[in-house]
Amino acid sequence: MANIVINRIRKSFGAFDALKEVSLTINDGEFVSLLGPSGCGKTTLLRIIAGLETASTGDVSIGDKSVIGLAPRDRGLAMVFQNYAVFPHMSVYENVAFGLRMQKAEDARVKAQVEKAAGLLHIEQYLDRYPNKLSGGQRQRVAVARALAVEPKVLLMDEPLSNLDALLRLEMRTELKTVLQSSGTTTIYVTHDQTEAMGLSDRIAVMHGGIVEQVGTPIDVYNHPATRFVGGFIGNPPMNFIRMPVSNGQVCAGSERLATPAQSGGEIILGLRGEAVELAPLPQGLEMKVRVAEPMGSHLLLTGSIHEQPVRVILAASETVRSGDTIGLKLDSKRITWLSPESGKAFPAAAA
Ligand SMILES: Nc1ncnc2c1ncn2[C@@H]1O[C@H](COP(=O)(O)OP(=O)(O)OP(=O)(O)O)[C@@H](O)[C@H]1O
Ligand SMILES: [Mg+2]
16 A cells, blocks of 8 residues: 555755645545645645655655654655656666666566556657756656556656746657556646646645645545635636625625625625626626637637626627626526635535
8 A cells, every 4th residue: 555644744944944844645546736826835835745845744655664863865756856857867767767776676577567658758769868968848757657568556756847838748648648557656746837737637636835734636626616716726717706795695696696605794706707797688697797808729718897896797609798798697606616805715605
């Protein structure tokens, strides 16, 4: 078993708390992404799991054994670094073979594994070259191939696809998912790219300012963000947040009254996914002033305002809305997230 348990990890650099108290369990064979903006502590957490950094307090266990105090090489894991460290004095072949050589694998196994990993990452044609004759993206693929070649039980990857162009990145993403799923490798994958995290992960841990704000399946995190930060970070366009007055526990959306979890008065934030709307005639629909209409081919993206607050919504490509129009929207009430204006936290979803 190669489950990973991260228990109340804190890490301070001087007076700065890079990790404030992080707990997270990754099941055997699971693919979990650490997703969050630059500086939120993703690499620090990964380095602590790998043993390259010591936690200030807290515990990490792999396969139900604490690894605190164990050297990185004794933790039974492979890692791909953010800066794709490849060895400049070794050919690509020897770079990919490195972990296997350390394990004193037989030449035949080394050859077979190197060829397999190189094939997956499309670097077969570079095996004789040295890293200084490769592009950044090619070097990055060498680093991923090196980690995969040892068929590790636990794989830690830090932004492994960041230097690839969009098309290659999409292709590598699919390849990685296929190979890791079939090998049952427990994987922690660091990224700040939410589409990548959504596409690859069994679960996503959304990090922000040294804490994990939410852990859940991609669909769960997308549909039921626990906080305003998560809703705004995940999804393209991000979730819309519209502050609305509450009366008798309800808000008005055009002629419709929507029940909210708020007490009778005050204000509430309506969290709305851009695609959870359809056109409705005014005045029944909720009024939106469209500033810009962008036909994207697959859909129509509208940027404008509702109650003078900025919003982005998505309609079917066939709808004819133009920049400058005022339109009515019917909201899909089942897809609304209600949030507290004070705490930015979501109210628990109403029972369906
Ligand atoms: N050795 C260090 N000394 C002091 N501060 C550090 C050190 N390493 C990291 N930090 C700080 O800790 C915070 C978290 O850094 P970390 O590298 O984990 O971020 P990250 O989420 O991986 O960001 P990115 O997406 O940019 O790679 C940052 O504010 C960073 O400046
Ligand atoms: Mg990082």
